[in-house]
Every structure is written in structure tokens, then in C-alpha cells.
Amino acid sequence: MLERVLTDLEARMRAAPDRGKVADYIPELARVDPARFGISVCLADGRQLSMGDAEVPFSIQSVSKVFALAIALGRFGETLWIRVGREPSSRAFNSVVDLELEGGKPRNPFVNAGAIVVTDAILANRAPKETLAEIVRFLRAASGSDAIHIDQAVARSETETGHRNWSLAHFLKSTDNLRHDCALTLGTYFHQCAIEMTCADLARAGRFLAGLSRDDDLISRAHVRSINALMMTCGHYDGSGEFAYRVGFPGKSGVGGGILAIVPGKASIAVWSPGLNRWGNSMLGTMALEELSDAMGWSVFNAG
Ligand code: GLU
Numbered sequence: 001m002l003e004r005v006l007t008d009l010e011a012r013m014r015a016a017p018d019r020g021k022v023a024d025y026i027p028e029l030a031r032v033d034p035a036r037f038g039i040s041v042c043l044a045d046g047r048q049l050s051m052g053d054a055e056v057p058f059s060i061q062s063v064s065k066v067f068a069l070a071i072a073l074g075r076f077g078e079t080l081w082i083r084v085g086r087e088p089s090s091r092a093f094n095s096v097v098d099l100e101l102e103g104g105k106p107r108n109p110f111v112n113a114g115a116i117v118v119t120d121a122i123l124a125n126r127a128p129k130e131t132l133a134e135i136v137r138f139l140r141a142a143s144g145s146d147a148i149h150i151d152q153a154v155a156r157s158e159t160e161t162g163h164r165n166w167s168l169a170h171f172l173k174s175t176d177n178l179r180h181d182c183a184l185t186l187g188t189y190f191h192q193c194a195i196e197m198t199c200a201d202l203a204r205a206g207r208f209l210a211g212l213s214r215d216d217d218l219i220s221r222a223h224v225r226s227i228n229a230l231m232m233t234c235g236h237y238d239g240s241g242e243f244a245y246r247v248g249f250p251g252k253s254g255v256g257g258g259i260l261a262i263v264p265g266k267a268s269i270a271v272w273s274p275g276l277n278r279w280g281n282s283m284l285g286t287m288a289l290e291e292l293s294d295a296m297g298w299s300v301f302n303a304g
Pocket residue numbers: 060061062063093094112158165190193253254255256280
């Protein structure tokens with residue numbers, strides 16, 4: 001059944017005329033072919049089904065924030081929430097206004113300001129290289145793939161042009177919510193966002209969030225629940241309500257066009273299509289997840 005659904009989905013997404021707009025505010029991302037489409041699904045019975053460009057590495061960008069948060073919760077637990085909120089946002093993912101209105105406490109760990117604070121937190125007592133190695137190691141352990149790496153050209157591209165993130169970091173510094181130099185924290189954040197991996201690896205990396213992997217060592221069950229709740233309410237920025245309404249399970253998007261989506265107890269899904277919708281989330285990726293959710297009855301809001 002699932003195989004048929006995915007085959008059909010891939011054919012239709014491949015042919016879709018409107019594919020959204022590839023992110024071009026990071027010059028290196030603007031070069032990605034908008035025709036790409038890949039999807040991979042890991043299931044509770046251990047099977048993994050993949051279609052399209054599921055083995056082509058792409059820039060996971062903000063999907064990395066899920067894994068940085070997992071590490072931060074493991075190290076700091078609830079005290080993390082002194083520095084970052086847990087509420088959805090109604091403004092864009094890189095809004096400076098939101099941060100100013102909240103007095104320097106980002107609304108949640110997935111908007112850029114919040115993710116910068118999370119990265120700053122996990123830099124405590126670690127050099128940037130060690131922190132990045134820790135994130136990559138986490139992803140490799142969760143996915144079982146050693147191919148996951150950081151694309152230095154993408155990291156450089158954003159370091160040179162990411163002025164909005166620089167302004168967020170400086171604002172955080174001015175309100176005493178950044179422990180390290182702006183350049184040190186942001187350099188680490190840009191490299192974390194520049195992690196490159198395939199849909200197949202990303203779907204496997206998400207299994208611990210769906211309760212599918214035997215490896216309980218990665219993080220506690222309580223933290224899995226926290227992360228899934230935040231992915232549902234904040235994972236698609238100011239488009240999170242729309243995503244919950246249409247798809248009905250937790251997901252985290254990235255401006256590289258990837259989405260990691262979790263059906264608790266049932267599936268870990270990674271989808272990639274580089275064109276974005278008006279919220280900066282993958283347009284066809286969202287559409288594919290919506291259709292998959294409908295076909296499989298996977299919305300967590302189904303009443304039976
Ligand atoms: N590196 C990107 C930025 O900070 C991540 C945003 C995203 O993927 O949504 O702008």
C-alpha cells in the first residue's frame with residue numbers, strides 16, 4: 001500500500017508545474033535544481049521505503065535545529081527554557097521585531113533567534129569544532145550513516161551574507177542572552193545549518209523521535225515528547241498552524257527544502273523539494289506529506 005502511494009506521489013510531484021521558489025538569500029542555495037524531489041519513510045516494522053532523489057545529499061538548514069535542541073535538552077534539561085520560549089511565532093523565521101518585543105527571549109527554539117541561543121548554549125565548555133562534531137556525531141549515530149558532513153561552501157556563503165542573523169545575534173548579545181562572541185556562536189550556527197545529508201539518512205536519523213529505534217540512549221522519552229510538541233507547534237514558523245491543519249503530525253522544515261516529519265509510533269519521514277512557499281517551507285514537500293497523511297490516515301488528530 002505505502003509503496004504504491006509513494007510511487008504515485010513521486011510521479012505527481014515530479015510533474016508539478018508550480019514548485020515554489022528556491023531560497024536565494026543564501027547564494028549557495030540558489031544554485032540547487034528546483035526539479036529535485038525525494039522522499040524516504042522509515043516504519044515501525046524496520047522497513048524503509050524511498051523514492052526519487054532520496055539518495056541525493058542536500059543542505060538540511062533548519063532541520064538541524066531539532067538535533068541541536070536534542071543535545072541541549074540532554075545537557076541542560078528544563079533550564080534551557082530560561083533563555084528560550086516555547087510558544088509559536090506569528091512573524092517570519094528571522095524576525096527581529098519579535099525578538100525585540102519579547103525583550104531578547106526568542107519565542108521558541110526553532111525561529112532563528114531561538115536556534116542561535118540553543119547553539120550558544122551547547123557551546124558551553126566546548127570549542128566550535130567540538131560542538132559541530134557533537135551534532136554530526138549525533139546525526140551519524142541516529143542514522144547509522146558516516147556520510148553526513150558539513151558543506152563548507154554553504155557555511156561560508158551564509159557567514160558572508162547572513163546579515164539578518166548577525167543582527168539577531170547582536171540583539172541577543174545586547175540583552176545578555178548570548179554567552180559567546182557573536183562571531184563564534186553564529187559561525188557554529190551557520191556550519192550546523194550547512195550539514196548535508198540525504199532524505200534516506202534523515203528519515204533514519206528521525207527514528208528516535210518516532211519511537212522506532214531501539215537506541216534509547218540518544219535522548220530520554222520525556223525529551224522526545226517535548227521536541228515533538230515543539231515541532232508540531234513551531235516547526236514551520238508562522239506557517240505551523242497551516243502545516244498542522246493540512247498534515248497533522250510534527251515536522252521541521254529547512255530553507256534547503258527539506259522537512260523531517262514524525263508520526264509518533266508509526267513513521268519517520270524525510271522529504272526534499274527545494275522550492276519554498278511563502279513561509280519559507282518546502283511547497284511540494286508539504287503537499288507530499290499532506291497527501292501521504294491522508295492516504296495512510298496518519299494525522300494525530302484522527303478520532304478513529
Ligand atoms: N540557515 C538559515 C538561516 O538562518 C536557516 C533558516 C531555515 O532553514 O529555515 O536563515
